[in-house]
Amino acid sequence: MNIVVCVKYVPDAQAERTFNASDNTTDRDNVDGLLSELDEYAVEEALKIVEAGEGEVTVLTVGPAQAADAIKKALQMGAHKGVHVDDDAIHGSDAVATSLVLAEAIKKIGNEAPVDLVVTGMASTDGTMGVVPTMLAERLGLPAVTFASELTIDGGAGGTATIHRDGDASTQTITATLPALVSVTDQINEPRYPSFKGIMAAKKKPVEKWALADLGIDPSQVGLDAAWTKVEAFAARPPRSQGEIVPDEGDGGRKLAAFLTEHKFV
């Protein structure tokens, strides 16, 4: 069972996050970054699958030099090897371009040994769009079973992936044949901490560094200029204003209900 986990290196959500003034992209230089916490669930799930059976977990990231830290963390948790796609031309890429780079990288990984399963988080903790998994599945021609709160693999590499997807009112059970792409939610497991032995072992694990040329991607297909969307301007969120006070003149309950209905809380 060969599993590729796509991970993202994101600015630490506990720190002050901002944008670059020059091109309105995320500022990654002036803030500590880390492996997106939502991706830790994907790494954990992949590790659980190979630990219960056999196989290898390859962790893949697309990002600047510092993004190597996201791979390092996944390797410390127990992933077997890493692939880091780093190319200046990728800077500013949107989800469409990112999914292209990821797809080509996964195809290249698959040249060595077929990839049976691609696991991703449900979204990144910085962009939070959550569209890359589906775009990636489309590009790879794989069934996309997304937002899994539970994942069961039956029959190994040639078998199936069955997920639970929790909705507001019901839980769907969806089965796909492998190879497939599964995105997982933060309900699926409790990601492990690396162990000190894992930290030591990670130093010896192989990490490949690829540029766009290694993937046969024309630089004009990615980056800020190729993006379908662009951030025109940004501004700090205005300070939270005082809430609306509903004075009770005998009809307080009704006004309160009206307010909640209007804002679709009920």
Added chain:
Amino acid sequence: MPTDDATDLIELTREICRKDLAPRVDDAERARTFPEETFRTLGRAGLLSLPYPEEFGGADQPYEVYLQVVEEIASVWMSVAVGVSVHSLTAYPIASFGTPEQKEALLPGMLSGEQLGAYCLSEPLAGSDIASMTTRATRTDDGWSLKGTKAWISHAGHADYYTTFARTSDDGGRGLSTFVVPGHAEGLSFADPEKKMGLHCDPVAQVMFDQVRIDEGRLVGHEGEGMHIALSALDAGRLGIAAAATGLAQAALDRASEYASEREQFDRRIGDFQGLAFLLADMEAAVTSARATYLHAARLKDAGRGYSKEAAVAKLVATDAAMRVTTDAVQVLGGAGYTEDFPLERYMREAKVTQIFEGTNQIQRLVISRHLLTR
């Protein structure tokens, strides 16, 4: 940090402290529950076996690094840091004095992170005066039988094994021996936990040995070598407590500095008043010097040199610093510091015991002065 590995180790410790310990500590200390799950997490991450050889499941880390991990943990949860220090101490006699066969048989379990140890030295009538202990081990056909009562035992009732000192002859300090007693041994029982002033998540109770029979292979070191082993282990244990006290003091200082930077009176930050500014500066000096003394002793130990005096100095300096810094930190927060809404009053209660256990600070002065006086 001496190596990149050590830097990574401290980062791992901080991550676990931030995600696992910090969200639990306040409630757990109020509820006085033993954080068993937290110890499992630390064990799985490899943080319960750092200063021991890799071949038996340890991480082969120098004391200098292990102690900084203890300090980090203490800055978030003192009870857990003390537990880590105690557990590390329990494996010390086997690791330092055990036969190759004993190490092979007992260390992997102790260092697996799955087991927790307790250290049975003190007795109700034998505290600082270790040589006056009365718990007795007598020979049986195939091993030993232990009878007596130990007091002030951390992890009592929760531990998987009890590293125990007992009398094997009436020859005073030369009549003590060291044993490792399995936690499930028949005849082992525990009194109700002590109702302590602080460290509420560190369960401490008397341990009763009523004809507890153990195998011959559980005598550690030679018969009669117990006093030597106990004192040698205490040197190492004192450094754990010094490091924990430093972390506690650092936490108190951080909270005090934060508060003094935000709280305004008379139209300025209270930290801008010299009365508090100098107080904070003295606290910083105390914490920094406490850290320097334990690191100095640890480096001597790591280099294989004598460090008994330096360990006593570190324990004395760091724990007195912790008492003063936590007391002053309560003062900086004023009335708020005296309430349970802030952790400062807890820090102050926790600091007090560090001047008492692992050798009272009066004993430390005795140890230090004996090193100074010529015969």
